[in-house]
Amino acid sequence: MKKIAVLTSGGDAPGMNAAIRAIVRYGTSSGFEVIGTNNGYSGLIAGEFRPLGPRDVSGIIQSGGTILGSSRSKEFETVAGRQKAINNLVSSDIEALIVIGGNGSQTGAHLLNQMGFPVVGVASTIDNDLYGTDQSIGVDTALNIVLEAIDRIKVTASSHHRAHIVETMGRNHGYLALTAGIAGGAECVVIPEVEVSPEQIARVIEETYSRGKSHCLIVVAEGAYWNAMRLQEHFKENPSLGFSIRTTILGHVQRGGAPTAFDRMLGTRIGIAAIRELASGRSGSLLGLACGEIEATPYAEVVSHKKTLDLSILETAEKLAR
Ligand SMILES: Nc1ncnc2c1ncn2[C@@H]1O[C@H](COP(=O)(O)OP(=O)(O)O)[C@@H](O)[C@H]1O
Numbered sequence: 001m002k003k004i005a006v007l008t009s010g011g012d013a014p015g016m017n018a019a020i021r022a023i024v025r026y027g028t029s030s031g032f033e034v035i036g037t038n039n040g041y042s043g044l045i046a047g048e049f050r051p052l053g054p055r056d057v058s059g060i061i062q063s064g065g066t067i068l069g070s071s072r073s074k075e076f077e078t079v080a081g082r083q084k085a086i087n088n089l090v091s092s093d094i095e096a097l098i099v100i101g102g103n104g105s106q107t108g109a110h111l112l113n114q115m116g117f118p119v120v121g122v123a124s125t126i127d128n129d130l131y132g133t134d135q136s137i138g139v140d141t142a143l144n145i146v147l148e149a150i151d152r153i154k155v156t157a158s159s160h161h162r163a164h165i166v167e168t169m170g171r172n173h174g175y176l177a178l179t180a181g182i183a184g185g186a187e188c189v190v191i192p193e194v195e196v197s198p199e200q201i202a203r204v205i206e207e208t209y210s211r212g213k214s215h216c217l218i219v220v221a222e223g224a225y226w227n228a229m230r231l232q233e234h235f236k237e238n239p240s241l242g243f244s245i246r247t248t249i250l251g252h253v254q255r256g257g258a259p260t261a262f263d264r265m266l267g268t269r270i271g272i273a274a275i276r277e278l279a280s281g282r283s284g285s286l287l288g289l290a291c292g293e294i295e296a297t298p299y300a301e302v303v304s305h306k307k308t309l310d311l312s313i314l315e316t317a318e319k320l321a322r
């Protein structure tokens with residue numbers, strides 16, 4: 001195997017560039033010709049290829065986003081779209097593909113692999129909802145951005161004796177909200193995995209107020225039924241909480257910014273492992289972090305499992321914030 005392609009797909013994640021850099025530099029020094037595909041699966045279907053050499057990835061390890069661009073492609077979800085992608089790869093003499101992306105991208109990669117084209121995956125999404133890795137590239141950076149926001153919000157919430165709702169990303173997974181909530185000292189954490197009523201949340205706010213605390217922080221995941229907008233709307237009609245309420249939806253700010261040292265290392269380590277996997281003639285697996293080591297998990301296992309969230313810390317949130 002001599003010529004391989006790499007693409008980034010789905011939501012960009014800080015550390016994707018570190019993975020691209022490792023794939024290009026370690027790949028070329030291992031004897032591969034590395035081809036970059038622009039704009040994820042849309043670019044693969046359009047045949048947007050460009051050769052990548054060591055100098056093309058200079059100065060990117062410290063940058064968020066992805067120099068290759070990304071996309072969400074409906075066409076790739078069809079057999080015809082994936083067949084176009086394979087035809088482009090084959091007619092450019094490319095023999096394998098590395099897909100840097102999250103759960104959707106790796107599901108697509110598995111289907112491509114099943115259609116006979118060798119693929120390996122690099123676990124990358126801020127949501128940490130991808131089975132086959134303890135932590136994906138981008139999660140650590142996103143968490144630190146959320147925490148910085150929470151720390152800032154607590155300052156103003158305390159000064160004004162307010163309750164503050166902060167909403168994180170994460171689709172229908174609660175990892176970002178739960179981890180940032182605990183690490184940020186939230187009084188209440190609301191995630192999709194655990195049903196909670198607005199009355200229960202109201203009770204936490206009232207009790208926090210009656211204990212004489214100067215603020216109450218409620219961290220909610222965007223995927224929870226009682227997300228920030230719904231809670232804000234609900235509490236507008238229930239103003240007897242003690243604290244008045246303000247709301248912040250953090251949004252895409254969580255995906256930007258420079259990758260942390262952890263994400264630069266994770267991107268680099270998984271990128272190297274992807275090259276080693278292909279160099280050994282193996283494909284059809286996702287590379288991710290397992291108990292501190294980079295391990296390969298077969299795609300069939302990745303797509304047939306849901307990543308679970310350790311909920312044991314959730315019930316302590318209220319007690320920890322006393
Ligand atoms: N079930 C699927 N079958 C085929 N392709 C898929 C599937 N799910 C997602 N994809 C492809 O992967 C792309 C990225 O997936 P998405 O879920 O948006 O992001 P992420 O990979 O970060 O989770 C989609 O736009 C689509 O092209």
Ligand SMILES: O=P(O)(O)OC[C@H]1O[C@](O)(COP(=O)(O)O)[C@@H](O)[C@@H]1O
Nearest residue numbers: 010011102125126127169170171255
């Ligand atoms: O950037 P978009 O297309 O608005 O998508 C927002 C979604 O992307 C994410 O930031 C990342 O999700 P993916 O890794 O699945 O792409 C989610 O947390 C969020 O719900």
Ligand SMILES: [Mg+2]
Nearest residue numbers: 102103104125
């Ligand atoms: Mg996803």
